[in-house]
Amino acid sequence: MNQIKSSPPPPFPPDTVWDVAGGKAAGIYTWFKEISEELDNGWVLSDNNRMLMLGGYSYLGLNKRPEINQAAIGAIQTFGTGMSGSRFLAGTTELHSQLEKKIAELHNKEGAIVYTSGYLANVSTIACLLRKNDFIICDKTNHASMIDGGRYSNAKLMRYPHNDLTRLQKILASIPDSSRKLVVIDAIFSMSGEAADIPQIIALCKKYNAYLMVDECHSIFVLGKTGGGIAEYFNIKPDDIDITMATLSKSIPAAGGYIASSEKMINYLRHESRGFIYSIALSAAMAATALRGLEIFESERQTLLERLNDNTEIFKKTLRSSGIQLGDSVTSIIPILVGDPMKAAVAAKICHEHDLYIHAVFPPVVPVGKAILRASITASHKKEDLIMAGKTIGAILTEVEKMELPNISGYN
Numbered sequence: 001m002n003q004i005k006s007s008p009p010p011p012f013p014p015d016t017v018w019d020v021a022g023g024k025a026a027g028i029y030t031w032f033k034e035i036s037e038e039l040d041n042g043w044v045l046s047d048n049n050r051m052l053m054l055g056g057y058s059y060l061g062l063n064k065r066p067e068i069n070q071a072a073i074g075a076i077q078t079f080g081t082g083m084s085g086s087r088f089l090a091g092t093t094e095l096h097s098q099l100e101k102k103i104a105e106l107h108n109k110e111g112a113i114v115y116t117s118g119y120l121a122n123v124s125t126i127a128c129l130l131r132k133n134d135f136i137i138c139d140k141t142n143h144a145s146m147i148d149g150g151r152y153s154n155a156k157l158m159r160y161p162h163n164d165l166t167r168l169q170k171i172l173a174s175i176p177d178s179s180r181k182l183v184v185i186d187a188i189f190s191m192s193g194e195a196a197d198i199p200q201i202i203a204l205c206k207k208y209n210a211y212l213m214v215d216e217c218h219s220i221f222v223l224g225k226t227g228g229g230i231a232e233y234f235n236i237k238p239d240d241i242d243i244t245m246a247t248l249s250k251s252i253p254a255a256g257g258y259i260a261s262s263e264k265m266i267n268y269l270r271h272e273s274r275g276f277i278y279s280i281a282l283s284a285a286m287a288a289t290a291l292r293g294l295e296i297f298e299s300e301r302q303t304l305l306e307r308l309n310d311n312t313e314i315f316k317k318t319l320r321s322s323g324i325q326l327g328d329s330v331t332s333i334i335p336i337l338v339g340d341p342m343k344a345a346v347a348a349k350i351c352h353e354h355d356l357y358i359h360a361v362f363p364p365v366v367p368v369g370k371a372i373l374r375a376s377i378t379a380s381h382k383k384e385d386l387i388m389a390g391k392t393i394g395a396i397l398t399e400v401e402k403m404e405l406p407n408i409s410g411y412n
């Protein structure tokens with residue numbers, strides 16, 4: 001038989017976008033750092049070393065609260081560890097129904113639906129709501145789960161430059177009136193902590209007859225006077241946002257994601273959303289954890305928010321007095337502007353050597369030339385630890401400016 005000459009196929013799996021092996025060889029690979037125990041006041045144990053966690057999402061500092069742990073243990077004793085089915089079939093416990101009722105009340109919506117993660121809630125909701133000839137319109141820095149939901153749907157995905165509402169308006173104006181349009185947006189951008197201009201976006205959606213879905217993963221429980229999220233922060237009527245999405249894995253120390261919306265919408269998702277129907281139910285332990293977390297939020301929100309805001313201010317003030325530039329965050333997400341990805345990577349590595357658990361964030365997650373160290377502060381941090389951390393990071397960034405840096409693909 002004649003041999004057919006051809007070039008070999010591309011590597012499988014394909015090459016990673018950035019050079020993982022090169023990063024490891026240069027000693028600047030800081031990801032997947034193992035934690036062996038969560039300690040008090042934002043400290044963790046890693047490699048037998050106490051490290052101050054500055055990269056976690058437990059904004060209210062509720063993780064490991066004994067009452068919450070107890071709720072999870074109680075649910076395991078009642079229901080076991082497994083769910084043995086999707087919510088549609090054998091996986092709905094009374095805890096799930098109570099949790100959904102509580103979430104709906106929290107957002108002043110008619111109903112809610114809980115998924116096993118926030119990622120799945122976004123992907124699965126968006127994918128089943130939009131069809132061919134529909135449009136999904138996203139800010140370019142939206143969380144990947146919203147973009148991925150748009151990709152899984154058969155709708156046309158249109159993305160506008162970050163915060164460019166003039167472009168958003170142009171896009172909306174260019175879509176035929178007869179098409180279904182969904183604008184999807186992070187209330188608080190996860191890397192920068194800035195708030196999206198939701199009142200202006202609502203006005204545009206109304207003008208062009210578009211539906212609006214808002215991701216409140218980084219705003220509900222922490223933003224607004226009582227932690228009521230973006231609606232409280234901007235004094236927005238609940239009905240001005242068609243679909244609210246959030247996670248149960250950040251301020252609430254559980255897992256799971258949810259959608260709160262009209263009864264009609266929730267009923268549709270319960271019967272059409274593939275990530276809900278064709279996947280295991282959220283575990284009863286996590287439903288109980290989330291329920292107890294919500295109760296603690298309700299009863300302690302004022303104290304927790306006060307502590308969180310004071311801690312955030314102290315950390316920002318310490319960094320600024322070391323000459324460090326920060327982004328325009330309105331929450332406890334603190335983007336420490338570095339610019340060059342390699343400098344950010346080296347700074348993160350030196351932070352780890354000083355027992356500060358923090359990560360660098362590079363493009364495409366942040367815009368080109370705007371690499372950051374991303375810190376997030378919690379209500380359980382101690383002020384003296386945050387002052388120490390702020391001063392140490394200031395000194396490290398000054399040092400990195402003078403260093404000769406390696407050149408590795410993907411870190412530029």
Ligand SMILES: Cc1ncc(COP(=O)(O)O)c(C=O)c1O
Nearest residue numbers: 117118119143190217247249257
């Ligand atoms: C804005 C935003 N949306 C969605 C998600 C996904 O949530 P989960 O971690 O519950 O899957 C995240 C998680 O980081 C997020 O930051």
